[in-house]
Amino acid sequence: MSLGVSPRQPDLFATTTSFCESRIAADSIYGLLHRECFELFPDEMFADLFTKVGRRSVPPMIVAVVMVLQRLEGCSDREAVDRFAYDLRWKYAAGGLDFDYPGFVHTVLVDMRARLAASEKPDRVFEVTLAAAKQAGLVGRRRVLDSTALFDAVATMDTVTLIRSAIRGVLAAADPSLEAGLRAVLTRDDEYRSAGKPVCDWDDRSAREELVDALARDARALLAVLDGLELEPVLEKAGELLATVVGQDLETDQDGRFRIARKVAKDRVISTVDPDARHGHKTAARGFDGYKGHVAIDPDSEVIVATHVSAGNVGDASAVADLLAQDLPAETAETAETAETAETAETAETAETAETAETAETAETAETAETAETAETAETAETAETAETAETAETAEMVEPLTVYGDSAYGTGAVLDTLEQAGVQTFCKTQPPRAPGGRFPKTVFQVDLDAGTVTCPADHTVVLRKLKSGQVARFGKFCAGCPLAAQCTASRKGRSIHLGHHEHQLAAARAQQTDPAWRADYRQTRPKVERKIAHLMRRKHGGRRARVRGSTKVAADFSLLAAAVNLARLSVLGLDRQPGGWILSTT
Incomplete structure (x- = not known):
């Protein structure tokens, strides 16, 4: 065409x-x-x-x-x-x-x-609207981050439906000769051609257990046939999905019979029609099935500058790298993407390198930046006076530091550390530590990271010990006869204080957000993203409820929705096209 x-x-x-x-x-x-x-x-x-x-x-x-x-x-x-x-x-x-x-x-x-x-x-429509907003001077160096639930476009399946649907998917993806071999190993009286739940007396517990066991054995028989074969991509994907749904929901009892496990598997697949969808929780009491749509907006113009879609069970902080990819150096963006799962010294070293890259936009280190600046000056001037002028002009064109706002979902130690190393001014709320039962929180303990010690409210001091997840201070030997023990812990082993790898960043953030000026700026700026999300979600079909299936399609649809909302905003602001480019007609 x-x-x-x-x-x-x-x-x-x-x-x-x-x-x-x-x-x-x-x-x-x-x-x-x-x-x-x-x-x-x-x-x-x-x-x-x-x-x-x-x-x-x-x-x-x-x-x-x-x-x-x-x-x-x-x-x-x-x-x-x-x-x-x-x-x-x-x-x-x-x-x-x-x-x-x-x-x-x-x-x-x-x-x-x-x-x-x-x-x-694939996102060129959104990119065009963003480019027009930038050329009109509507995109500055402040970003507000947030996410919202996107309900999936399919029905959530129970375990029986999941396994049977996955078996049907394998049979449908196989070629006729392989399908005949696969059907030969099936033992249930089921052709696996029609969708839906199999026939069963659902009020009879033993009938339900027999059905689950029979489905599991058919699924394992199919996987045994496929094991070791060179499969087409479609069939390989269907086999992986079958292995996933069988492994996540089933276990064997003492008699070797398969039964539904009394637990929820991590990263559980909830539908074979949309395997990317997941159970998610916006709050502890409010769950949903589907995806999360993440946005970054400019709070001054309320223009959406970035979008991202993740599974519903993924934390908001994991999307920071994607949302700020255009604003942070590549090294910093990579560090932000891995910081949540790998909080190591190597990550910190990468972040430090990224900070240097932010300071010198045209070089990876200050030394390289100085060399590049000298070379540029040598090309454009032959005298010291011209060199000084060029240096002054370059200084005037330096990019304004980035400022990022976010709720407590973004106030993690890893994100704070990465943004700090990149020279970003952070207005991400950090939750204060709490202890169950109204007991002493971590903040009443005196932590000395330089000395590697922690002192409790009863003035007992212990040395921090290293763990894979950070450090820990154990007060067990002091808690037995301590008069404050009831206010401190209910554990028989005594109180323990755990410190993560980024405890310094968290403590600094908590101290910073006690500043009235910080709190006033946060309260004035961050809520603007809530209004923008309301604009995105005002239509249920295609807004809150996804119209398509799969993370790739949902992400593209969400990006197009952001482009439409941006154009609606730009029309109100008076976007106009002149020979010199995009401007605001009201200015």
Whole structure:
């Protein structure tokens, strides 16, 4: 399919422009797209998605406008093409098309998403909106981070349905000859062709146990046949999924029978239809199934500058590297990505290197930066006076330090350490330590990291001992006869104080957030991201509820939603295109 071309000269007497121009506000997203759609989404921007010969596609600019409005208004694909056909605002937004401009089938949107996903720049629509905001001076050096739950588009399966569905997936992925061999080892009276739960007397406990055992044995028999074979990628993936669901939910009893384990496996798969979805918790009392959508916004303009999607059971701090990838040096971003799982001296050394890279943007070390600066000066000036002028100009162009805001989910020691090493000013809330039963928290103990000691409220001092997870101070020998023991611990072994690898950063952060100025800045700035998330989630379909399956597709859809919300914000701010680039018409 070759690239279609959007019409630029509509019929003067049939165009929607004359009808809509006086009825649609200029600062609405329809007005912005009408004026600037050819600049924002020119057909040439999507040329790499099509071949040079073949039938003409629906003009990509028109499809891009429909996709943006679809995400903003929470429409399905069929609803979106109906809107384009009968809602004059949509044709007006696509450059003022004629009243009778032909529509297209909903599969065009499916095809465009598939082409974008397979391309080298799958998020180009979001990137265009962000580039326009940056050129208009709307993106500064402050970022607010937060996440929200994205409900999956499938039903969560129980253990029986999971295993049976995974068996069906293996059989469906096998070629006819291998499928015959696989079916030969099955023992249950089940063809595994129809979806759903198998027939069983669910009120009979022994019948349920026999069903689980039989399903498990069929699954293990299939895996035994596949073991050692060279498999096609689709079949290999189906086999891995079957092994995962069997291993996560089942255990054997004393008689060797398989039964459902009375536990929840870590990183448990909850659906074979969407294996990337997970159980998640936004709070201790409120859970969900699906994904987390992470955003970083500029708090001054409320423009979304980065998005990321993770599984629902992943902590918010794990997305920091992706959200700040454009703002931090590559070395620092890599450190932030690994700091949550590898809090080692090597990580700290990498972070220290990243700090040097932040200080000298054109070099990895200060020495290299000085050499580069000298070389640049030598090329542009022959006298000391010119060299001094060039140095002054370079100093004036130094990037303003980055400031990051986040709630307590981002106030982990690893994140604080990485951002500190990169020279980032951090406004991430750090929770104070607490002890159960209202007993003495860690803060009442005097910790001396330099001396490697900890002193308890009863004035007993012990030496810190190293652990893989950090350090520990054990007061067991002093707790037996201590008059404050009841207020300190209920353990028979006495009180223990555990310190992580980044205890210094956590203590400094807790001390910093007691400053009234710090707290006032945090309270004034961080809540702005909550309003932006409300804009993203205001439509249930395609907002809070994902429209697609799989982390890759969900991430692309979330990025497109962010692009639509950005354009709605830019229209209110007065984005305008001039010969020199994007500006704000109100300035």
